[in-house]
Amino acid sequence: MAQLSDSIEQFIKELMSGGTQVDLRRNELAQHFGCAPSQINYVLATRFSLDHGYIIESRRGGGGYVRIVRMQLPSSSGFLDVLLERIGNSVDEETCMAITSNLLERNMITGREAKLLQAAASKNALALPISAKNVLRAAVFRNLLIQVFKNMEEEKGDDV
Amino acid sequence: MAQLSDSIEQFIKELMSGGTQVDLRRNELAQHFGCAPSQINYVLATRFSLDHGYIIESRRGGGGYVRIVRMQLPSSSGFLDVLLERIGNSVDEETCMAITSNLLERNMITGREAKLLQAAASKNALALPISAKNVLRAAVFRNLLIQVFKNMEEEKGDDV
DNA sequence: CCATTTGACCATCTTTGACTATTATAATAC
């Protein structure tokens, strides 16, 4: 028997075929496959992770949903991974600045956006009495980078 | 199914389009949407708060009404001051999101930039084993806001 | 042993309803 997880993975990929994103109801999907809702999370975590090129967004409560966004970057596939790896869980300001100007040179972000990234990674933003500023900077900057790539993905599709 | 709250939000925004304020009858609106009157208050509280850039006035009794007024902006530098003060040295995610959508609605930032601000303020970015996340968020978000306004200043002068 | 599956418990967002507060208008008292 094909693994349940595999079937669910297939099902989701079919739903996505043609588009770069799909919204679904976790509970409905689980019911469709007659499994526990958390099974869906398992599939998402193991087959639709960032490493696989997907980003998951969701919302709880009435009208809640799970949105799966594919980030297949044509010429820069894997670039995000490289950057994230470079950052790891600790990074200094200089490295963030370098990465940012690199993105700018590649026209992956605008000048205004570059300034925002720099602002987020600057010493200034983290002028707090806490240790491990680099760890903190990495957490924030990582999130921004992921968003940069997601933005590119969305622009490719259509504009909102 | 579009959330009731979302529909009501849309409806109100359409009513406002073009003007800077609109008056409505809470009960009539509720009846129009077939919901409890207090549902309207929920929508106002979650989508038309001060942080979102709106002010609500109302009056009870015969001839009562609810008036939604789009806040008038002070000079942009004054606006920045207001926002910075609002943030202080500690701010929650919800407030940052509201401020961001306010900036977006006023065309002070692009959709892509809004996503960056949200990414920087999100729970995700601060998923660290540290306390006082709100303090940290405030430090980062404040810096981004300052940059947003600086960017606007520069664009006004010349384009890059 | 490792990947998968499930279930109990948690978090978040929305919707409703009972109760409260305020204002205008009608009725009554003087």
Place this chain on the structure above:
DNA sequence: GTATTATAATAGTCAAAGATGGTCAAATGG
């Protein structure tokens, strides 16, 4: 006619119920 008192017409508040999705650890299966 004016002051006072009901009554009706609104809106506000808050807590409970409903509707989703998330997490994590135990159970299961290959």
